[in-house]
Amino acid sequence: MSVFDDLAGQDAAIGVLRRAAMDARSGGTGMTHSWLFTGPPGSGRSTAARAFAAALECTGDEAGCGECHGCRTVMAGSHPDVEILASEVTTITVASVRELVSRAQASPTAGAWRVLIIKEADRMLERTTNVLLKAIEEPPPRTVWILCTPSPRDVLTTIRSRCRGLNLVIPSPEKVAELLVRRDGIDPERALVAARAAQSHVGAAKALAADSTVRERRELNLRAAYRVRTTGDAVLAAKELLDRSEEQAKSTGGAREDRDHADLRRSMGLAPGEAIPPAMRSQFKQLADEGKKRETRQKRDAFDRALIDLLSFYRDVLIVQLEAGTDLVNVDFEREISEIADATTAEKTIDILEHIALARERIGANVAPQLALEAMMIALRRG
Structure with a gap:
Protein backbone atom coordinates (compact mmCIF):
# COMPACT_ATOMS: atom_id res chain seq x y z
CA MET A 1 0.00 0.00 0.00
CA SER A 2 1.21 3.50 -0.83
CA VAL A 3 -0.26 6.99 -0.73
CA PHE A 4 0.40 7.14 -4.48
CA ASP A 5 -1.81 4.14 -5.31
CA ASP A 6 -4.73 6.31 -6.44
CA LEU A 7 -2.66 8.13 -9.08
CA ALA A 8 -3.63 6.23 -12.22
CA GLY A 9 -1.06 6.17 -15.00
CA GLN A 10 1.29 8.74 -13.43
CA ASP A 11 4.43 6.64 -12.95
CA ALA A 12 6.84 9.42 -13.98
CA ALA A 13 5.26 11.98 -11.65
CA ILE A 14 5.19 9.48 -8.78
CA GLY A 15 8.92 8.87 -9.26
CA VAL A 16 9.64 12.60 -9.02
CA LEU A 17 7.54 13.00 -5.87
CA ARG A 18 9.02 9.94 -4.16
CA ARG A 19 12.55 11.21 -4.78
CA ALA A 20 11.65 14.71 -3.59
CA ALA A 21 10.10 13.34 -0.38
CA MET A 22 13.20 11.26 0.34
CA ASP A 23 15.43 14.28 -0.41
CA ALA A 24 13.31 16.30 2.02
CA ARG A 25 14.53 13.97 4.76
CA SER A 26 18.18 14.10 3.77
CA GLY A 27 18.46 17.65 2.50
CA GLY A 28 18.89 16.55 -1.11
CA THR A 29 18.47 18.83 -4.11
CA GLY A 30 15.29 17.18 -5.34
CA MET A 31 13.17 19.01 -2.75
CA THR A 32 11.93 22.57 -3.17
CA HIS A 33 9.52 24.73 -1.18
CA SER A 34 7.17 25.73 -3.99
CA TRP A 35 5.50 23.42 -6.52
CA LEU A 36 3.15 23.88 -9.44
CA PHE A 37 1.18 20.73 -10.29
CA THR A 38 -0.39 20.91 -13.74
CA GLY A 39 -2.40 18.53 -15.88
CA PRO A 40 -5.78 18.22 -17.61
CA PRO A 41 -8.98 17.95 -15.55
CA GLY A 42 -9.31 14.53 -13.99
CA SER A 43 -5.59 13.70 -14.23
CA GLY A 44 -5.26 13.74 -10.45
CA ARG A 45 -3.59 17.05 -9.57
CA SER A 46 -5.26 17.32 -6.16
CA THR A 47 -4.75 13.63 -5.47
CA ALA A 48 -1.05 14.01 -6.27
CA ALA A 49 -0.79 17.07 -4.00
CA ARG A 50 -2.34 15.26 -1.05
CA ALA A 51 -0.21 12.17 -1.66
CA PHE A 52 2.96 14.30 -1.78
CA ALA A 53 1.94 16.00 1.47
CA ALA A 54 1.49 12.57 3.04
CA ALA A 55 4.92 11.47 1.78
CA LEU A 56 6.49 14.56 3.36
CA GLU A 57 4.82 13.83 6.71
CA CYS A 58 5.54 10.11 6.46
CA THR A 59 7.61 8.46 9.21
CA GLY A 60 7.93 5.07 7.50
CA ASP A 61 11.08 3.69 5.90
CA GLU A 62 9.89 4.63 2.43
CA ALA A 63 8.28 8.06 1.99
CA GLY A 64 4.57 7.64 1.41
CA CYS A 65 4.24 4.21 3.01
CA GLY A 66 0.52 4.70 3.56
CA GLU A 67 0.63 2.89 6.91
CA CYS A 68 2.14 5.32 9.41
CA HIS A 69 0.17 7.88 11.43
CA GLY A 70 1.42 10.77 9.28
CA CYS A 71 0.28 9.16 6.03
CA ARG A 72 -3.08 8.09 7.38
CA THR A 73 -3.98 11.47 8.89
CA VAL A 74 -3.00 13.41 5.78
CA MET A 75 -4.99 11.11 3.50
CA ALA A 76 -7.95 11.36 5.89
CA GLY A 77 -7.75 15.17 5.84
CA SER A 78 -7.08 15.49 9.56
CA HIS A 79 -3.34 16.29 9.75
CA PRO A 80 -2.86 19.63 11.58
CA ASP A 81 0.07 20.70 9.40
CA VAL A 82 -1.57 20.15 6.01
CA GLU A 83 -4.11 22.72 4.79
CA ILE A 84 -6.05 22.65 1.53
CA LEU A 85 -7.73 25.71 0.05
CA ALA A 86 -10.46 24.73 -2.41
CA SER A 87 -12.84 27.18 -4.05
CA GLU A 88 -16.53 26.30 -4.10
CA VAL A 89 -17.30 29.49 -6.03
CA THR A 90 -16.08 30.93 -9.31
CA THR A 91 -13.00 32.68 -7.88
CA ILE A 92 -10.68 32.29 -4.90
CA THR A 93 -10.97 35.38 -2.74
CA VAL A 94 -8.14 37.65 -1.60
CA ALA A 95 -9.25 37.20 2.00
CA SER A 96 -8.99 33.40 1.92
CA VAL A 97 -5.50 33.50 0.40
CA ARG A 98 -4.35 36.21 2.83
CA GLU A 99 -5.57 34.07 5.74
CA LEU A 100 -3.73 31.03 4.38
CA VAL A 101 -0.52 33.05 3.95
CA SER A 102 -0.84 34.21 7.54
CA ARG A 103 -1.22 30.65 8.85
CA ALA A 104 1.71 29.53 6.72
CA GLN A 105 4.06 31.50 8.97
CA ALA A 106 3.51 29.04 11.83
CA SER A 107 5.96 26.20 12.30
CA PRO A 108 4.75 22.62 11.88
CA THR A 109 3.31 21.21 15.09
CA ALA A 110 2.93 17.47 14.53
CA GLY A 111 4.87 16.64 11.39
CA ALA A 112 8.12 17.52 9.66
CA TRP A 113 6.58 20.04 7.23
CA ARG A 114 3.80 22.56 7.00
CA VAL A 115 2.11 21.96 3.63
CA LEU A 116 -0.27 24.47 2.00
CA ILE A 117 -2.21 23.24 -1.04
CA ILE A 118 -4.26 25.51 -3.29
CA LYS A 119 -6.57 23.54 -5.56
CA GLU A 120 -7.65 25.23 -8.80
CA ALA A 121 -5.10 28.03 -8.45
CA ASP A 122 -6.28 29.23 -11.87
CA ARG A 123 -9.33 30.65 -10.07
CA MET A 124 -7.19 33.32 -8.43
CA LEU A 125 -7.42 36.81 -9.91
CA GLU A 126 -4.19 38.76 -10.41
CA ARG A 127 -4.58 40.81 -7.23
CA THR A 128 -5.13 37.57 -5.29
CA THR A 129 -2.02 36.00 -6.80
CA ASN A 130 0.04 39.02 -5.78
CA VAL A 131 -0.88 38.34 -2.13
CA LEU A 132 0.63 34.89 -2.55
CA LEU A 133 3.79 35.93 -4.39
CA LYS A 134 6.05 36.87 -1.47
CA ALA A 135 4.98 33.83 0.57
CA ILE A 136 6.04 31.54 -2.28
CA GLU A 137 9.21 33.49 -2.98
CA GLU A 138 10.40 33.44 0.64
CA PRO A 139 8.58 30.68 2.51
CA PRO A 140 9.36 30.03 6.18
CA PRO A 141 11.59 27.03 6.95
CA ARG A 142 9.84 23.64 6.76
CA THR A 143 6.98 25.11 4.71
CA VAL A 144 5.87 23.80 1.31
CA TRP A 145 3.41 25.40 -1.12
CA ILE A 146 1.65 23.30 -3.77
CA LEU A 147 -0.47 25.03 -6.42
CA CYS A 148 -2.70 22.94 -8.68
CA THR A 149 -3.88 24.20 -12.06
CA PRO A 150 -4.60 22.77 -15.53
CA SER A 151 -1.79 24.66 -17.29
CA PRO A 152 1.31 26.65 -16.28
CA ARG A 153 -0.16 29.54 -18.27
CA ASP A 154 -3.05 29.73 -15.78
CA VAL A 155 -0.86 31.49 -13.19
CA LEU A 156 1.25 34.63 -13.42
CA THR A 157 4.77 34.30 -14.79
CA THR A 158 6.14 35.61 -11.49
CA ILE A 159 4.49 32.68 -9.67
CA ARG A 160 5.42 30.13 -12.32
CA SER A 161 9.09 31.11 -12.25
CA ARG A 162 9.30 30.52 -8.50
CA CYS A 163 7.78 27.03 -8.51
CA ARG A 164 9.05 23.66 -9.59
CA GLY A 165 6.69 22.31 -12.20
CA LEU A 166 5.23 18.81 -12.24
CA ASN A 167 3.02 17.85 -15.15
CA LEU A 168 0.50 15.04 -14.90
CA VAL A 169 -0.60 13.26 -18.07
CA ILE A 170 -3.95 11.92 -19.21
CA PRO A 171 -4.02 8.30 -18.04
CA SER A 172 -5.22 5.57 -20.37
CA PRO A 173 -8.82 4.39 -19.92
CA GLU A 174 -7.44 0.98 -18.97
CA LYS A 175 -5.43 2.49 -16.10
CA VAL A 176 -8.46 4.42 -14.86
CA ALA A 177 -10.66 1.33 -15.09
CA GLU A 178 -8.04 -0.68 -13.20
CA LEU A 179 -8.14 1.93 -10.40
CA LEU A 180 -11.94 1.87 -10.21
CA VAL A 181 -11.97 -1.91 -9.98
CA ARG A 182 -9.24 -2.09 -7.35
CA ARG A 183 -10.24 0.89 -5.22
CA ASP A 184 -14.03 1.04 -5.60
CA GLY A 185 -14.95 -2.56 -6.42
CA ILE A 186 -16.65 -1.62 -9.69
CA ASP A 187 -17.36 -4.26 -12.32
CA PRO A 188 -14.43 -4.30 -14.81
CA GLU A 189 -16.58 -3.97 -17.94
CA ARG A 190 -18.61 -1.09 -16.53
CA ALA A 191 -15.45 0.57 -15.26
CA LEU A 192 -13.83 0.50 -18.71
CA VAL A 193 -16.93 1.87 -20.47
CA ALA A 194 -17.15 4.65 -17.88
CA ALA A 195 -13.43 5.44 -18.14
CA ARG A 196 -13.71 5.80 -21.90
CA ALA A 197 -16.89 7.88 -21.72
CA ALA A 198 -15.25 10.17 -19.14
CA GLN A 199 -12.15 10.46 -21.34
CA SER A 200 -9.97 9.21 -18.47
CA HIS A 201 -11.24 11.81 -15.99
CA VAL A 202 -10.99 9.74 -12.81
CA GLY A 203 -13.70 11.54 -10.84
CA ALA A 204 -16.16 11.60 -13.74
CA ALA A 205 -15.45 7.96 -14.51
CA LYS A 206 -16.20 6.93 -10.94
CA ALA A 207 -19.45 8.92 -10.98
CA LEU A 208 -20.54 7.33 -14.26
CA ALA A 209 -19.69 3.84 -13.08
CA ALA A 210 -21.16 4.09 -9.60
CA ASP A 211 -24.13 6.48 -9.91
CA SER A 212 -27.10 5.52 -12.08
CA THR A 213 -28.39 9.11 -11.99
CA VAL A 214 -25.18 10.39 -13.56
CA ARG A 215 -25.31 7.68 -16.24
CA GLU A 216 -28.93 8.50 -17.04
CA ARG A 217 -28.20 12.24 -17.28
CA ARG A 218 -25.35 11.66 -19.75
CA GLU A 219 -27.49 9.30 -21.83
CA LEU A 220 -30.38 11.76 -21.96
CA ASN A 221 -28.09 14.61 -23.02
CA LEU A 222 -26.52 12.60 -25.82
CA ARG A 223 -29.82 11.20 -27.05
CA ALA A 224 -31.37 14.68 -27.06
CA ALA A 225 -28.54 15.92 -29.28
CA TYR A 226 -28.86 12.86 -31.51
CA ARG A 227 -32.57 13.58 -32.08
CA VAL A 228 -32.06 17.20 -33.20
CA ARG A 229 -33.30 17.54 -36.76
CA THR A 230 -35.26 20.81 -36.77
Whole structure:
Protein backbone atom coordinates (compact mmCIF):
# COMPACT_ATOMS: atom_id res chain seq x y z
CA MET A 1 0.00 0.00 0.00
CA SER A 2 1.21 3.50 -0.83
CA VAL A 3 -0.26 6.99 -0.73
CA PHE A 4 0.40 7.14 -4.48
CA ASP A 5 -1.81 4.14 -5.31
CA ASP A 6 -4.73 6.31 -6.44
CA LEU A 7 -2.66 8.13 -9.08
CA ALA A 8 -3.63 6.23 -12.22
CA GLY A 9 -1.06 6.17 -15.00
CA GLN A 10 1.29 8.74 -13.43
CA ASP A 11 4.43 6.64 -12.95
CA ALA A 12 6.84 9.42 -13.98
CA ALA A 13 5.26 11.98 -11.65
CA ILE A 14 5.19 9.48 -8.78
CA GLY A 15 8.92 8.87 -9.26
CA VAL A 16 9.64 12.60 -9.02
CA LEU A 17 7.54 13.00 -5.87
CA ARG A 18 9.02 9.94 -4.16
CA ARG A 19 12.55 11.21 -4.78
CA ALA A 20 11.65 14.71 -3.59
CA ALA A 21 10.10 13.34 -0.38
CA MET A 22 13.20 11.26 0.34
CA ASP A 23 15.43 14.28 -0.41
CA ALA A 24 13.31 16.30 2.02
CA ARG A 25 14.53 13.97 4.76
CA SER A 26 18.18 14.10 3.77
CA GLY A 27 18.46 17.65 2.50
CA GLY A 28 18.89 16.55 -1.11
CA THR A 29 18.47 18.83 -4.11
CA GLY A 30 15.29 17.18 -5.34
CA MET A 31 13.17 19.01 -2.75
CA THR A 32 11.93 22.57 -3.17
CA HIS A 33 9.52 24.73 -1.18
CA SER A 34 7.17 25.73 -3.99
CA TRP A 35 5.50 23.42 -6.52
CA LEU A 36 3.15 23.88 -9.44
CA PHE A 37 1.18 20.73 -10.29
CA THR A 38 -0.39 20.91 -13.74
CA GLY A 39 -2.40 18.53 -15.88
CA PRO A 40 -5.78 18.22 -17.61
CA PRO A 41 -8.98 17.95 -15.55
CA GLY A 42 -9.31 14.53 -13.99
CA SER A 43 -5.59 13.70 -14.23
CA GLY A 44 -5.26 13.74 -10.45
CA ARG A 45 -3.59 17.05 -9.57
CA SER A 46 -5.26 17.32 -6.16
CA THR A 47 -4.75 13.63 -5.47
CA ALA A 48 -1.05 14.01 -6.27
CA ALA A 49 -0.79 17.07 -4.00
CA ARG A 50 -2.34 15.26 -1.05
CA ALA A 51 -0.21 12.17 -1.66
CA PHE A 52 2.96 14.30 -1.78
CA ALA A 53 1.94 16.00 1.47
CA ALA A 54 1.49 12.57 3.04
CA ALA A 55 4.92 11.47 1.78
CA LEU A 56 6.49 14.56 3.36
CA GLU A 57 4.82 13.83 6.71
CA CYS A 58 5.54 10.11 6.46
CA THR A 59 7.61 8.46 9.21
CA GLY A 60 7.93 5.07 7.50
CA ASP A 61 11.08 3.69 5.90
CA GLU A 62 9.89 4.63 2.43
CA ALA A 63 8.28 8.06 1.99
CA GLY A 64 4.57 7.64 1.41
CA CYS A 65 4.24 4.21 3.01
CA GLY A 66 0.52 4.70 3.56
CA GLU A 67 0.63 2.89 6.91
CA CYS A 68 2.14 5.32 9.41
CA HIS A 69 0.17 7.88 11.43
CA GLY A 70 1.42 10.77 9.28
CA CYS A 71 0.28 9.16 6.03
CA ARG A 72 -3.08 8.09 7.38
CA THR A 73 -3.98 11.47 8.89
CA VAL A 74 -3.00 13.41 5.78
CA MET A 75 -4.99 11.11 3.50
CA ALA A 76 -7.95 11.36 5.89
CA GLY A 77 -7.75 15.17 5.84
CA SER A 78 -7.08 15.49 9.56
CA HIS A 79 -3.34 16.29 9.75
CA PRO A 80 -2.86 19.63 11.58
CA ASP A 81 0.07 20.70 9.40
CA VAL A 82 -1.57 20.15 6.01
CA GLU A 83 -4.11 22.72 4.79
CA ILE A 84 -6.05 22.65 1.53
CA LEU A 85 -7.73 25.71 0.05
CA ALA A 86 -10.46 24.73 -2.41
CA SER A 87 -12.84 27.18 -4.05
CA GLU A 88 -16.53 26.30 -4.10
CA VAL A 89 -17.30 29.49 -6.03
CA THR A 90 -16.08 30.93 -9.31
CA THR A 91 -13.00 32.68 -7.88
CA ILE A 92 -10.68 32.29 -4.90
CA THR A 93 -10.97 35.38 -2.74
CA VAL A 94 -8.14 37.65 -1.60
CA ALA A 95 -9.25 37.20 2.00
CA SER A 96 -8.99 33.40 1.92
CA VAL A 97 -5.50 33.50 0.40
CA ARG A 98 -4.35 36.21 2.83
CA GLU A 99 -5.57 34.07 5.74
CA LEU A 100 -3.73 31.03 4.38
CA VAL A 101 -0.52 33.05 3.95
CA SER A 102 -0.84 34.21 7.54
CA ARG A 103 -1.22 30.65 8.85
CA ALA A 104 1.71 29.53 6.72
CA GLN A 105 4.06 31.50 8.97
CA ALA A 106 3.51 29.04 11.83
CA SER A 107 5.96 26.20 12.30
CA PRO A 108 4.75 22.62 11.88
CA THR A 109 3.31 21.21 15.09
CA ALA A 110 2.93 17.47 14.53
CA GLY A 111 4.87 16.64 11.39
CA ALA A 112 8.12 17.52 9.66
CA TRP A 113 6.58 20.04 7.23
CA ARG A 114 3.80 22.56 7.00
CA VAL A 115 2.11 21.96 3.63
CA LEU A 116 -0.27 24.47 2.00
CA ILE A 117 -2.21 23.24 -1.04
CA ILE A 118 -4.26 25.51 -3.29
CA LYS A 119 -6.57 23.54 -5.56
CA GLU A 120 -7.65 25.23 -8.80
CA ALA A 121 -5.10 28.03 -8.45
CA ASP A 122 -6.28 29.23 -11.87
CA ARG A 123 -9.33 30.65 -10.07
CA MET A 124 -7.19 33.32 -8.43
CA LEU A 125 -7.42 36.81 -9.91
CA GLU A 126 -4.19 38.76 -10.41
CA ARG A 127 -4.58 40.81 -7.23
CA THR A 128 -5.13 37.57 -5.29
CA THR A 129 -2.02 36.00 -6.80
CA ASN A 130 0.04 39.02 -5.78
CA VAL A 131 -0.88 38.34 -2.13
CA LEU A 132 0.63 34.89 -2.55
CA LEU A 133 3.79 35.93 -4.39
CA LYS A 134 6.05 36.87 -1.47
CA ALA A 135 4.98 33.83 0.57
CA ILE A 136 6.04 31.54 -2.28
CA GLU A 137 9.21 33.49 -2.98
CA GLU A 138 10.40 33.44 0.64
CA PRO A 139 8.58 30.68 2.51
CA PRO A 140 9.36 30.03 6.18
CA PRO A 141 11.59 27.03 6.95
CA ARG A 142 9.84 23.64 6.76
CA THR A 143 6.98 25.11 4.71
CA VAL A 144 5.87 23.80 1.31
CA TRP A 145 3.41 25.40 -1.12
CA ILE A 146 1.65 23.30 -3.77
CA LEU A 147 -0.47 25.03 -6.42
CA CYS A 148 -2.70 22.94 -8.68
CA THR A 149 -3.88 24.20 -12.06
CA PRO A 150 -4.60 22.77 -15.53
CA SER A 151 -1.79 24.66 -17.29
CA PRO A 152 1.31 26.65 -16.28
CA ARG A 153 -0.16 29.54 -18.27
CA ASP A 154 -3.05 29.73 -15.78
CA VAL A 155 -0.86 31.49 -13.19
CA LEU A 156 1.25 34.63 -13.42
CA THR A 157 4.77 34.30 -14.79
CA THR A 158 6.14 35.61 -11.49
CA ILE A 159 4.49 32.68 -9.67
CA ARG A 160 5.42 30.13 -12.32
CA SER A 161 9.09 31.11 -12.25
CA ARG A 162 9.30 30.52 -8.50
CA CYS A 163 7.78 27.03 -8.51
CA ARG A 164 9.05 23.66 -9.59
CA GLY A 165 6.69 22.31 -12.20
CA LEU A 166 5.23 18.81 -12.24
CA ASN A 167 3.02 17.85 -15.15
CA LEU A 168 0.50 15.04 -14.90
CA VAL A 169 -0.60 13.26 -18.07
CA ILE A 170 -3.95 11.92 -19.21
CA PRO A 171 -4.02 8.30 -18.04
CA SER A 172 -5.22 5.57 -20.37
CA PRO A 173 -8.82 4.39 -19.92
CA GLU A 174 -7.44 0.98 -18.97
CA LYS A 175 -5.43 2.49 -16.10
CA VAL A 176 -8.46 4.42 -14.86
CA ALA A 177 -10.66 1.33 -15.09
CA GLU A 178 -8.04 -0.68 -13.20
CA LEU A 179 -8.14 1.93 -10.40
CA LEU A 180 -11.94 1.87 -10.21
CA VAL A 181 -11.97 -1.91 -9.98
CA ARG A 182 -9.24 -2.09 -7.35
CA ARG A 183 -10.24 0.89 -5.22
CA ASP A 184 -14.03 1.04 -5.60
CA GLY A 185 -14.95 -2.56 -6.42
CA ILE A 186 -16.65 -1.62 -9.69
CA ASP A 187 -17.36 -4.26 -12.32
CA PRO A 188 -14.43 -4.30 -14.81
CA GLU A 189 -16.58 -3.97 -17.94
CA ARG A 190 -18.61 -1.09 -16.53
CA ALA A 191 -15.45 0.57 -15.26
CA LEU A 192 -13.83 0.50 -18.71
CA VAL A 193 -16.93 1.87 -20.47
CA ALA A 194 -17.15 4.65 -17.88
CA ALA A 195 -13.43 5.44 -18.14
CA ARG A 196 -13.71 5.80 -21.90
CA ALA A 197 -16.89 7.88 -21.72
CA ALA A 198 -15.25 10.17 -19.14
CA GLN A 199 -12.15 10.46 -21.34
CA SER A 200 -9.97 9.21 -18.47
CA HIS A 201 -11.24 11.81 -15.99
CA VAL A 202 -10.99 9.74 -12.81
CA GLY A 203 -13.70 11.54 -10.84
CA ALA A 204 -16.16 11.60 -13.74
CA ALA A 205 -15.45 7.96 -14.51
CA LYS A 206 -16.20 6.93 -10.94
CA ALA A 207 -19.45 8.92 -10.98
CA LEU A 208 -20.54 7.33 -14.26
CA ALA A 209 -19.69 3.84 -13.08
CA ALA A 210 -21.16 4.09 -9.60
CA ASP A 211 -24.13 6.48 -9.91
CA SER A 212 -27.10 5.52 -12.08
CA THR A 213 -28.39 9.11 -11.99
CA VAL A 214 -25.18 10.39 -13.56
CA ARG A 215 -25.31 7.68 -16.24
CA GLU A 216 -28.93 8.50 -17.04
CA ARG A 217 -28.20 12.24 -17.28
CA ARG A 218 -25.35 11.66 -19.75
CA GLU A 219 -27.49 9.30 -21.83
CA LEU A 220 -30.38 11.76 -21.96
CA ASN A 221 -28.09 14.61 -23.02
CA LEU A 222 -26.52 12.60 -25.82
CA ARG A 223 -29.82 11.20 -27.05
CA ALA A 224 -31.37 14.68 -27.06
CA ALA A 225 -28.54 15.92 -29.28
CA TYR A 226 -28.86 12.86 -31.51
CA ARG A 227 -32.57 13.58 -32.08
CA VAL A 228 -32.06 17.20 -33.20
CA ARG A 229 -33.30 17.54 -36.76
CA THR A 230 -35.26 20.81 -36.77
CA THR A 231 -35.00 24.19 -35.04
CA GLY A 232 -37.84 23.16 -32.76
CA ASP A 233 -35.94 20.04 -31.77
CA ALA A 234 -32.87 22.18 -31.07
CA VAL A 235 -34.73 24.60 -28.77
CA LEU A 236 -36.35 21.69 -26.90
CA ALA A 237 -33.04 19.84 -26.52
CA ALA A 238 -31.35 23.00 -25.20
CA LYS A 239 -34.11 23.49 -22.62
CA GLU A 240 -33.87 19.87 -21.50
CA LEU A 241 -30.08 20.05 -21.12
CA LEU A 242 -30.45 23.32 -19.20
CA ASP A 243 -33.05 21.86 -16.84
CA ARG A 244 -31.02 18.72 -16.20
CA SER A 245 -27.87 20.68 -15.45
CA GLU A 246 -29.66 23.07 -13.10
CA GLU A 247 -31.34 20.16 -11.32
CA GLN A 248 -27.92 18.54 -10.93
CA ALA A 249 -26.54 21.74 -9.38
CA LYS A 250 -29.50 22.02 -7.00
CA SER A 251 -29.24 18.41 -5.89
CA THR A 252 -25.53 18.90 -5.27
CA GLY A 253 -25.90 22.09 -3.26
CA GLY A 254 -29.34 21.85 -1.65
CA ALA A 255 -28.37 19.60 1.25
CA ARG A 256 -25.28 21.74 1.89
CA GLU A 257 -27.40 24.92 2.07
CA ASP A 258 -29.80 23.40 4.60
CA ARG A 259 -26.97 22.03 6.73
CA ASP A 260 -25.05 25.32 6.77
CA HIS A 261 -28.19 27.26 7.65
CA ALA A 262 -29.00 24.89 10.53
CA ASP A 263 -25.40 25.03 11.80
CA LEU A 264 -25.46 28.83 11.79
CA ARG A 265 -28.76 28.90 13.68
CA ARG A 266 -27.32 26.58 16.33
CA SER A 267 -24.13 28.64 16.65
CA MET A 268 -26.26 31.76 17.12
CA GLY A 269 -28.35 30.06 19.81
CA LEU A 270 -31.57 30.16 17.77
CA ALA A 271 -34.21 27.51 18.31
CA PRO A 272 -35.76 25.79 15.26
CA GLY A 273 -38.40 28.08 13.77
CA GLU A 274 -37.35 31.08 15.87
CA ALA A 275 -37.30 34.39 13.98
CA ILE A 276 -33.87 35.77 13.11
CA PRO A 277 -33.20 38.95 15.10
CA PRO A 278 -32.24 42.04 13.03
CA ALA A 279 -28.73 42.09 14.54
CA MET A 280 -28.03 38.60 13.14
CA ARG A 281 -29.49 39.04 9.66
CA SER A 282 -26.21 40.12 8.09
CA GLN A 283 -24.62 36.73 8.92
CA PHE A 284 -27.52 34.87 7.34
CA LYS A 285 -27.43 37.14 4.30
CA GLN A 286 -23.71 36.44 3.90
CA LEU A 287 -24.42 32.72 4.12
CA ALA A 288 -27.13 33.04 1.45
CA ASP A 289 -24.79 35.03 -0.82
CA GLU A 290 -22.10 32.36 -0.49
CA GLY A 291 -24.71 29.73 -1.34
CA LYS A 292 -25.67 31.58 -4.53
CA LYS A 293 -22.03 31.77 -5.58
CA ARG A 294 -21.61 28.05 -4.98
CA GLU A 295 -24.73 27.34 -7.01
CA THR A 296 -23.38 29.43 -9.89
CA ARG A 297 -20.15 27.44 -9.81
CA GLN A 298 -22.04 24.13 -9.66
CA LYS A 299 -24.24 25.11 -12.61
CA ARG A 300 -21.23 26.04 -14.70
CA ASP A 301 -19.55 22.75 -13.83
CA ALA A 302 -22.71 20.84 -14.78
CA PHE A 303 -23.04 22.67 -18.11
CA ASP A 304 -19.37 22.10 -18.84
CA ARG A 305 -19.56 18.37 -18.13
CA ALA A 306 -22.55 18.03 -20.46
CA LEU A 307 -20.78 19.95 -23.23
CA ILE A 308 -17.62 17.88 -22.81
CA ASP A 309 -19.78 14.78 -23.32
CA LEU A 310 -21.19 16.30 -26.51
CA LEU A 311 -17.70 17.17 -27.73
CA SER A 312 -16.63 13.57 -27.24
CA PHE A 313 -19.75 12.32 -29.05
CA TYR A 314 -19.12 14.40 -32.17
CA ARG A 315 -15.41 13.69 -31.96
CA ASP A 316 -16.41 10.04 -32.34
CA VAL A 317 -18.59 10.96 -35.32
CA LEU A 318 -15.60 12.65 -36.95
CA ILE A 319 -13.37 9.64 -36.23
CA VAL A 320 -15.82 7.39 -38.09
CA GLN A 321 -16.17 9.83 -40.99
CA LEU A 322 -12.41 10.12 -41.42
CA GLU A 323 -11.92 6.37 -40.93
CA ALA A 324 -9.16 7.20 -38.46
CA GLY A 325 -9.24 3.79 -36.80
CA THR A 326 -9.08 5.31 -33.31
CA ASP A 327 -11.08 3.77 -30.46
CA LEU A 328 -14.41 5.46 -29.80
CA VAL A 329 -14.95 7.30 -26.53
CA ASN A 330 -18.68 6.59 -26.42
CA VAL A 331 -18.68 2.91 -27.27
CA ASP A 332 -22.20 2.55 -25.86
CA PHE A 333 -23.48 4.94 -28.58
CA GLU A 334 -21.75 3.28 -31.50
CA ARG A 335 -24.96 2.81 -33.52
CA GLU A 336 -26.05 6.45 -33.19
CA ILE A 337 -22.54 7.68 -33.98
CA SER A 338 -22.40 5.60 -37.16
CA GLU A 339 -25.85 6.82 -38.22
CA ILE A 340 -24.88 10.49 -37.90
CA ALA A 341 -21.53 9.86 -39.58
CA ASP A 342 -23.31 8.34 -42.59
CA ALA A 343 -25.89 11.15 -42.79
CA THR A 344 -23.53 14.13 -42.58
CA THR A 345 -20.06 15.24 -43.68
CA ALA A 346 -16.80 15.72 -41.84
CA GLU A 347 -17.03 19.47 -42.57
CA LYS A 348 -20.42 19.58 -40.84
CA THR A 349 -19.05 17.70 -37.83
CA ILE A 350 -16.08 20.06 -37.50
CA ASP A 351 -18.53 22.98 -37.56
CA ILE A 352 -20.55 21.33 -34.79
CA LEU A 353 -17.44 20.80 -32.67
CA GLU A 354 -16.60 24.48 -33.05
CA HIS A 355 -20.11 25.49 -31.98
CA ILE A 356 -19.94 23.29 -28.88
CA ALA A 357 -16.56 24.76 -27.95
CA LEU A 358 -17.99 28.25 -28.48
CA ALA A 359 -20.92 27.45 -26.16
CA ARG A 360 -18.44 26.47 -23.44
CA GLU A 361 -16.62 29.77 -23.87
CA ARG A 362 -19.85 31.78 -23.82
CA ILE A 363 -21.16 30.15 -20.65
CA GLY A 364 -17.75 30.69 -19.01
CA ALA A 365 -18.03 34.37 -19.97
CA ASN A 366 -21.46 34.72 -18.30
CA VAL A 367 -23.59 34.62 -21.44
CA ALA A 368 -27.10 33.41 -20.58
CA PRO A 369 -26.80 29.60 -20.71
CA GLN A 370 -30.14 29.13 -22.50
CA LEU A 371 -29.08 31.40 -25.37
CA ALA A 372 -25.67 29.74 -25.64
CA LEU A 373 -27.18 26.25 -25.62
CA GLU A 374 -29.90 27.09 -28.15
CA ALA A 375 -27.35 28.52 -30.58
CA MET A 376 -25.24 25.40 -30.16
CA MET A 377 -28.14 22.97 -30.60
CA ILE A 378 -29.32 24.71 -33.77
CA ALA A 379 -25.89 23.96 -35.27
CA LEU A 380 -26.55 20.24 -34.59
CA ARG A 381 -29.53 20.05 -36.97
CA ARG A 382 -29.24 17.46 -39.71
CA GLY A 383 -32.84 17.39 -40.98
